[in-house]
Amino acid sequence: MRLASGWKAALFAFAVVCSAAAAAAAPASERIDELVKTRCSTCHGPTGQSSNADFPKLAGQNADYLVRQMFNFKTRARKSTEMEKEMAGLTGNDIEDLANYFSRQQLVPVARQDKALTETGRNFYMTGSPERGISACAVCHGDMARGARLLPRVAGQHARYLAIQLRRFADQSRTTDQMLMHSTASKMTEEEIWAVSYFLSGYD
Numbered sequence: 001m002r003l004a005s006g007w008k009a010a011l012f013a014f015a016v017v018c019s020a021a022a023a024a025a026a027p028a029s030e031r032i033d034e035l036v037k038t039r040c041s042t043c044h045g046p047t048g049q050s051s052n053a054d055f056p057k058l059a060g061q062n063a064d065y066l067v068r069q070m071f072n073f074k075t076r077a078r079k080s081t082e083m084e085k086e087m088a089g090l091t092g093n094d095i096e097d098l099a100n101y102f103s104r105q106q107l108v109p110v111a112r113q114d115k116a117l118t119e120t121g122r123n124f125y126m127t128g129s130p131e132r133g134i135s136a137c138a139v140c141h142g143d144m145a146r147g148a149r150l151l152p153r154v155a156g157q158h159a160r161y162l163a164i165q166l167r168r169f170a171d172q173s174r175t176t177d178q179m180l181m182h183s184t185a186s187k188m189t190e191e192e193i194w195a196v197s198y199f200l201s202g203y204d
């Protein structure tokens with residue numbers, strides 16, 4: 001008898017733990033679904049594969065980098081009127097869950113037709129310009145341009161978005177933690193910015 005009730009108590013405790021876990025997990029993902037549908041998807045698309053080149057693709061981006069940028073928008077360390085508004089009311093957990101959701105989605109690069117421009121961009125990406133003191137992008141972002149942790153993936157991103165960000169690093173209007181990017185981008189010509197952005201948008 002004592003054995004049986006002990007067993008029942010254990011089973012009951014187990015059931016309580018299970019239902020508590022289920023109750024905690026379900027609303028979190030429903031909330032993320034809801035946030036993605038009602039907010040992020042308007043500009044970034046439902047899976048982070050945005051179709052407008054002014055809005056960055058978030059699919060396949062490194063989760064740590066996404067978290068950091070969202071906090072940067074929230075604190076206005078990185079200025080964007082649109083994104084500051086979007087971050088209002090989101091908790092730290094929402095930000096982490098959103099970052100994990102988008103980083104798990106598949107990023108699809110665009111097909112690029114201009115072979116000569118792609119090659120110019122690739123060479124610049126891989127070697128930079130030693131004579132003008134420009135480091136190879138690959139040194140930090142990697143040969144596959146996937147970055148790591150706080151270093152963003154740049155492969156497969158929209159060319160227009162990449163070029164806009166490079167110009168902002170150059171004139172220091174993107175103000176977050178970027179002396180490394182400033183010293184690189186400020187020495188690039190407009191042709192180099194476009195070639196490297198063109199190459200990266202089709203790089204898989």
Ligand code: HEC
Nearest residue numbers: 035039040042043054055056066069070080082083086098
């Ligand atoms: C009204 C359009 C709009 C909506 C809605 C929107 N964003 Fe953005 N988002 C932008 C723009 C524009 C940028 C680029 C900001 C810049 O640097 O000028 C951006 C940038 C970002 C970045 C930085 C990406 C990178 O590569 O650095 C992240 C992360 C992000 N958005 C996440 C989200 C999430 C998550 C949501 C939903 C909660 C969301 N955004 C909703 C317009 C939007």
Ligand code: HEC
Nearest residue numbers: 135136137139140152162165166176177178180181184196
């Ligand atoms: C010394 C390391 C370093 C080098 C070299 C470097 N980057 Fe970066 N890059 C970074 C870091 C770190 C960030 C993230 C900055 C931040 O957190 O805002 C970044 C951010 C970027 C972004 C913004 C991505 C986004 O999603 O908003 C672009 C675009 C970029 N780099 C392109 C390049 C290109 C092209 C080159 C070569 C011409 C290059 N980088 C060279 C370290 C580097």
